[in-house]
Amino acid sequence: MYSVIVAEDEPWIRGAVVEMIEKAGKQFQVVGEAETGEEAWELIQSTWPLLLITDIRMPDMDGLALIQKIREHQIPMAIIIVSGYDNFQYAQQAISLGVTDYLLKPVEYSQLTTVLDRCKETIAAHKELNECFVRIQAFIEKMFDSDPRTLLRKQHDLVQSILSLKLLNAGACRNLLRLFESRIRQTCDEMGIDSKFQIIRAGHDNDVVLEDFRGLLLQWITEYPHVKSQDTKLIIDQLIKQLNLQYKKDWSLQEMAEYTQLSPSHFGVLFKKQTGMSPVNYINRIRVEQAKERLMQTDKKIYEIAEEVGFSNLPYFTRLFKQVAGLTPKEFRKRLGQ
Structure with a gap:
């Protein structure tokens, strides 16, 4: 697929x-x-x-x-x-x-x-590269809440799997390792952790590369507990309250990040960690839940309900509703006997 x-x-x-x-x-x-x-x-x-x-x-x-x-x-x-x-x-x-x-x-x-x-x-x-990207992104998201031993083990396994890729040439593997390194550095930088001194020696022996990645991650593990903001969860909770109140508004990722005073990439990771979904999916889920309430409690036309919860396009609303609820709005209402 x-x-x-x-x-x-x-x-x-x-x-x-x-x-x-x-x-x-x-x-x-x-x-x-x-x-x-x-x-x-x-x-x-x-x-x-x-x-x-x-x-x-x-x-x-x-x-x-x-x-x-x-x-x-x-x-x-x-x-x-x-x-x-x-x-x-x-x-x-x-x-x-x-x-x-x-x-x-x-x-x-x-x-x-x-x-x-x-x-x-x-x-x-x-x-094959895409699958590695998915694993790298999953690792970055786990950096905020995994225990040190688990994080070190997962990083070792991921770097080892990149080094062992048989379908990629040496240049592609180096680029993938540099990408993984840059994502860890970016995460460190966004939290105010200086990661400049460590350089991943991607052209060297595999053991050297693994040790370099370990050193970079140890820096995160050592310093993150000291720079972690205790207010981050509260700030995102406040945003969530606003999203529930203003779900009709066309929120952009930049607007949401600015509300929390976080960078867009850092905000996206922390929001997903706290809610289990991306900001866009979260807002769409709120809209679908609001639509369900109207489908159950009113006899309004489906296109009217779509507009009321923030969708100007009926086919898009129908597709999204089915993704979230497993049924189209019409099927949902029919199940209710309406």
Whole structure:
């Protein structure tokens, strides 16, 4: 199964692309939809898709900025851009950033399936790297609450597995190790822990590399308890209260991070640790729960309820409701005998 995120600010285009992907067969599965580049970036970091289909022009962060960010972080995925004739120059810039393919609007089913087929080779090449990214992200999230012995063991196993990858060349393994190192350093820096002195010697004997990673992590283990903010849980709890009160608002990741006075990446990790889900998924779950209440207690039309809880697009609301509740709004209401 190839996981897909669709990023498009026009609801009817996004919905049409999602439906065409679902129609194309079980090999591709949409795991997230985004209205802005910023929302897509958050979804990427929580779902690690193998394929991104993105518009060029979007609010907050456009498609080009999103693609550049993906490349800067060396995230392995195939990328298809969706472009109108009037912004084809932007599409050409995206192609220079190494996108896999592009589609012109309006997107047609035959064109999409052809492009998806062309992407399979790229996706297959990225799959092993993608799995490593998922493991690295899971490790970073565990840095905040795992006991030292468990953390050291997990890091040793992860570094060892990267060094043992048989399908990657030496250069790809070095890049993966550098990425893992940079993620640990970034986490240290965001908590005010100086990690500058330690350098991972990725070209050396495996035992040397393992020892270098151990030294870097020991620095985190030693200093994190002293810099850990006792107020972080309280601050996120306060944000959660605001999200429950203002669930109709289009909260951006940047807005939420600013509310907690944390960096967006650090905020995302801590929010997921505290709630078990990403900020976007948390807000969507609140909206679905609110919709359930209205479906049970009123006889309003489904599109009216969708608008009341913050969704301007009925097909998107229906898909999201089914993801969360396991039923469409219509099926949910039918189960209630209404």
